[in-house]
Amino acid sequence: MSATLEALCQNLQKHLGDRVKSLKVALGEVTIEVDAADYLAVMQNLRDEPELAFEELIDLCGVDYSTYGNVACKGRRFAAVSHLLSITRNWRLRVRCFAPDDDFPSVPSVTSVWNSVNWFEREAFDLFGIVFPGHSDLRRILTDYGFVGHPFRKDFPVSGYVEMRYDPEQQRVIYQPVTIEPREITPRIVREATYGNVDNA
Numbered sequence: 001m002s003a004t005l006e007a008l009c010q011n012l013q014k015h016l017g018d019r020v021k022s023l024k025v026a027l028g029e030v031t032i033e034v035d036a037a038d039y040l041a042v043m044q045n046l047r048d049e050p051e052l053a054f055e056e057l058i059d060l061c062g063v064d065y066s067t068y069g070n071v072a073c074k075g076r077r078f079a080a081v082s083h084l085l086s087i088t089r090n091w092r093l094r095v096r097c098f099a100p101d102d103d104f105p106s107v108p109s110v111t112s113v114w115n116s117v118n119w120f121e122r123e124a125f126d127l128f129g130i131v132f133p134g135h136s137d138l139r140r141i142l143t144d145y146g147f148v149g150h151p152f153r154k155d156f157p158v159s160g161y162v163e164m165r166y167d168p169e170q171q172r173v174i175y176q177p178v179t180i181e182p183r184e185i186t187p188r189i190v191r192e193a194t195y196g197n198v199d200n201a
Contacts, residue, residue, distance in 0.1 A: 001025055008091050011051045016042055031094040039097045040108040047113055054084040060120035062128030066154045078105035078130055099130060109134035127152035146175050
């Protein structure tokens with residue numbers, strides 16, 4: 001482990017203590033995991049503590065761990081994963097926070113700490129259904145307002161639940177149950193009769 005990563009790990013343990021449930025270093029990156037109850041305070045501390053000084057939140061995304069790495073999940077299913085950058089210290093950090101309830105995943109919003117996370121949290125809500133209490137404008141951002149479900153969940157059907165089409169009688173777009181029937185498509189391979197024949201080269 002490099003001296004920079006070692007210093008970062010020491011500072012994280014010093015300033016966050018027991019609130020860090022796990023700390024892992026892999027592929028030159030540090031990942032910490034925190035509980036939802038401590039998430040907002042930890043994120044505030046990561047930004048404001050001079051020995052940490054994570055001024056930038058680069059990204060936040062939702063993750064569905066139900067079959068992560070092709071293995072069934074044994075723990076909690078949904079998490080919000082943030083990527084932080086300290087320009088002052090020149091180091092990066094990944095923060096993972098699992099939602100305590102899989103039926104209604106909820107993680108506190110950090111828009112009060114970094115306002116740049118606004119649309120990232122909306123995206124995680126839209127695609128994974130993770131709710132961020134404290135967010136001032138939590139609504140869909142990528143799918144249509146009438147969209148049913150959250151398309152990045154691993155149990156979401158490939159064909160979706162509803163489809164939309166233009167109805168000439170009502171003169172507007174309407175939603176209806178999916179009419180696509182599942183089918184298996186086998187590709188047809190067309191080759192010349194002499195394909196692979198080295199004698200004709």
